[in-house]
Amino acid sequence: MAEQNGYRIEKDTMGEVRVPADRWWGAQTQRSLENFRIGTERMPIEIVKALALVKKAAAQANLKLGVLGAEQAEAIARAADEIADGRLDDHFPLVVWQTGSGTQTNMNVNEVIANRANALLADQGSSLRIHPNDDVNRSQSSNDTFPTAMHIAATLAVEDMLLPALEELRSTLDAKAREFADVVKIGRTHLQDATPLTLGQEIGAWREMLSKTGDMIRSAAEGLKELALGGTAVGTGLNAHPDFAAVAAAEVSALTGKAFVTAPDKFHALTSHDQLVFVHGALKALAADLMKIANDVRLLASGPRSGIGEIVIPANEPGSSIMPGKVNPTQSEALTMVVCQVMGNDAAIGFAASQGHFQLNVFKPVIAHLFLQSARLLADAMRSFNDNCAVGIRPNKEAIARNLERSLMLVTALNPHIGYENAAAIAKRAHAEGLTLKEAAVASGLLSAERFDEIVRPERMIGPSA
Known part of the structure; x- marks a missing residue:
């Protein structure tokens, strides 16, 4: 972890990696940055913040189930809160175009929480160390x-x-x-x-x-309230406490104020x-x-x-x-x-x-x-x-009045009185000869001007009629 020329050395299972000294991420995030230089679309910050919430909920569930210590859970929760509050947005640089399981972003969150939690613990004079996999990712898989x-x-x-x-x-x-x-x-x-x-x-x-x-x-969004958490790698729940899924879902609900539940079928x-x-x-x-x-x-x-x-x-x-x-x-x-x-x-x-x-x-x-x-x-x-x-x-x-007055389709009001075919003939004549509907109706001999005015009343044509 010693700093040199603006970098520090981080390690993972594949060896050492140089990471910018002013960033909280670790080796796996840095490898993703170097291996997936694809496009400009960053992983949505909403996903990052949701993952931070998941990590806090998981830590609290693991604490309740006796598989994580109180000091560890508190440190993880504090670091996760800083992510959720937007204070650490610059520490999540990965693009969408990465592993299809989202593992690298999950590890980005794990690493940032672990390193930030360790700094918070050090500030308190604690010698306890948080590990991104063993502690932050406990009872979980990226899957x-x-x-x-x-x-x-x-x-x-x-x-x-x-x-x-x-x-x-x-x-x-x-x-x-x-x-x-x-x-x-x-x-x-x-x-x-x-x-x-x-x-x-x-x-x-x-x-x-x-x-x-x-x-x-x-209605459709209710299906999103079912959570995969607790399924771990393939849906069996391997390495998670039998009650972890339900307890963690309850913690997510408490943190969000939404009625999340554990998915009935993790596969x-x-x-x-x-x-x-x-x-x-x-x-x-x-x-x-x-x-x-x-x-x-x-x-x-x-x-x-x-x-x-x-x-x-x-x-x-x-x-x-x-x-x-x-x-x-x-x-x-x-x-x-x-x-x-x-x-x-x-x-x-x-x-x-x-x-x-x-x-x-x-x-x-x-x-x-x-x-x-x-x-x-x-x-x-x-x-x-x-x-x-x-x-x-x-x-x-x-314009509304002008278009209404000129429309030939007001002839529809005549249907019950002179029949569809006669009304159609009046509309066609009006269009062909450049007449108004009223002029064409009077010329047809089927209606007087007074009778036309009595029948063709647009304000009476906007609803059912007897």
Whole structure:
């Protein structure tokens, strides 16, 4: 451990390694740094912090089960807390593209906790030493700690980050639906004119999409509460106390405030990640909803003079470097790009989860990376779209009235009175001859102008009729 020229010597089972003197990691982390110079994507800090939480929970469980001393458990817990608090983020340099079990990141956490705990003990005048494998990793394997951290990090991301952002946007859309409940406009199906509805009804559909998808995400996320911890290397629980899994899961629950439980089948928990696939499928459903909402917003706001232009959205920044005064639906564009990324992530996660060969899936880091990226991007994009677009949506009543008056599909109100074929003939004549519906109806001889006005009332066409 002696320092020389800014480095110190660390040892593992393969020999000595030079490690930067100002870093708490050890030999195995340094080997990973040197052997996997691939890309720039770091292991998500959420996984690192979740692993630190696992180490603290394991130390407390081992203490309760009589397989770890109190002084050791306390030192491990203190070092783990520093990681969880973000004070040691710079000591976790490894990339996603490493061993598929996440062993190197697990050892990175073990080594940092051990070295930091030893420093804390030394500061207290204690001669006790913490070993990264024998103490920090006691009763554990990378094969059960890493998937446990995946479930913890995913749960926290979904419940504490994504769902609150979803609720903010849903609440805004709910308020807009109520505000615009009396604004009658033309509907559109197949991108063609259809019968009327209110702007409130249109936005209310967006709100309900988020309500339903939120419920699906909450339901799916319950599967993430099952933890692999205690399965050790292949699911048998070798080298762990028989009660370790249940006690450690209870400790995780106490530390997070979430109702985590030990997985009923550890063999499944190590080799399969179907629960993460299932939850990400719900995130993909949310992404699909957001794509529809974002596209509807930018189409309804298109123009301002040569498009639909039925809603006005906030002008947050100049839209063009060459066309003065142009304002673009940039929040919709950013949100739809996020959706594209999430859709791609879903395909990659599905394939990675299919690669559970024998007792272990070894695509864990990429599954964790992409899942957490999706959750983070969706949360950020929903909040950005809400704060910078949705809250400022307002109707362009002039354009709405103009488009409603000109629509041929108001002819649908005539169906019960003159029949579908006669109504269709009136609509076709109006379109072909450039007439209004009223002019075409009167010219047909089937209706008087007064009778047309009595029947064709858009405000009466927004709900069921007798």
